Amino acid sequence: MPDRDLTTIDAVRAFNRFYTDRIGILDRAYLKANCTLAEARVIYELGARGQASAAELVRDLHLDPAYLSRILKAFRTRRLVEQTRDPADGRSQLLTLTADGATERKLLAELSRDQLATMLEDLGRSERGALVTAMATISRLLDTDRRNAAPPVLRPHRPGDLGWIVQSQAEFYTREFGWNDRFEALVSDVASKFLANFDAAKERCWIAERSGVRIGSVLVMDGGDGVAKLRLLYVDEAARGLGLGRLLVEQCIEFARRSGYRRMTLWTNDILHAARHIYIKAGFKLESEGRHTLFGPELNGQTWALDL
Numbered sequence: 001m002p003d004r005d006l007t008t009i010d011a012v013r014a015f016n017r018f019y020t021d022r023i024g025i026l027d028r029a030y031l032k033a034n035c036t037l038a039e040a041r042v043i044y045e046l047g048a049r050g051q052a053s054a055a056e057l058v059r060d061l062h063l064d065p066a067y068l069s070r071i072l073k074a075f076r077t078r079r080l081v082e083q084t085r086d087p088a089d090g091r092s093q094l095l096t097l098t099a100d101g102a103t104e105r106k107l108l109a110e111l112s113r114d115q116l117a118t119m120l121e122d123l124g125r126s127e128r129g130a131l132v133t134a135m136a137t138i139s140r141l142l143d144t145d146r147r148n149a150a151p152p153v154l155r156p157h158r159p160g161d162l163g164w165i166v167q168s169q170a171e172f173y174t175r176e177f178g179w180n181d182r183f184e185a186l187v188s189d190v191a192s193k194f195l196a197n198f199d200a201a202k203e204r205c206w207i208a209e210r211s212g213v214r215i216g217s218v219l220v221m222d223g224g225d226g227v228a229k230l231r232l233l234y235v236d237e238a239a240r241g242l243g244l245g246r247l248l249v250e251q252c253i254e255f256a257r258r259s260g261y262r263r264m265t266l267w268t269n270d271i272l273h274a275a276r277h278i279y280i281k282a283g284f285k286l287e288s289e290g291r292h293t294l295f296g297p298e299l300n301g302q303t304w305a306l307d308l
């Protein structure tokens with residue numbers, strides 16, 4: 001049985017009620033036109049595809065076959081669709097929009113655009129951008145097939161990336177482990193020093209993206225005396241299980257070797273089991289450890305090193 005996170009579930013249900021009310025999905029005449037939402041969607045799909053079988057519409061739109069049959073019967077009466085035999089399957093009929101159907105589709109599109117233009121007219125440019133981003137985020141998170149199919153991509157840092165590193169790590173470790181503001185201060189200090197003293201020949205930041213969304217990061221910084229420091233390894237919860245943490249650490253090690261470092265060190269805490277497992281698999285050895293309360297709870301800090 002799926003996890004019943006009632007707080008999230010109820011928030012999504014509330015949003016669904018709000019949005020369906022705003023766009024009038026429950027109105028008998030969708031967009032004040034002579035059709036329901038389901039009928040408008042069938043017209044849209046037939047126009048977008050050029051032609052389709054009833055079976056394809058049932059499958060892709062998750063419509064009850066009997067309901068679709070009634071819709072198509074009404075469309076034929078209004079001369080919005082026509083049927084032809086499928087040359088690849090004589091038992092199947094292909095559906096296409098007639099000229100009247102194409103006109104109806106254009107009318108529905110204009111009515112929808114007018115409705116949304118009215119809805120958005122009081123929003124500023126930045127607010128509209130935020131709305132589009134939020135809708136894209138909803139689509140990305142709930143479209144499991146597309147989300148899982150997109151491979152992660154690694155790239156160098158750009159303006160804004162270090163700010164994201166600070167925010168994402170501070171939020172995650174505060175939420176998951178109860179760490180305090182001093183952890184955010186530490187991450188901010190590391191990020192600030194990286195940007196202020198960045199040496200492209202000896203230092204590097206990798207940002208992992210999937211479908212244009214940042215899902216991970218890591219830094220290599222010059223520790224002096226031929227020692228590279230691996231800093232701020234992070235993999236977003238949405239990207240766990242992809243092997244991304246291992247990939248980021250491998251990039252750090254390879255870069256450090258190419259750049260002439262003799263050693264790489266890192267500092268972590270022993271409760272971060274997934275990260276420690278990655279370091280051990282990569283060949284790092286534990287050099288020292290000690291108890292501390294830097295971030296609130298008592299922790300066991302550890303220094304690990306790898307000879308390059």
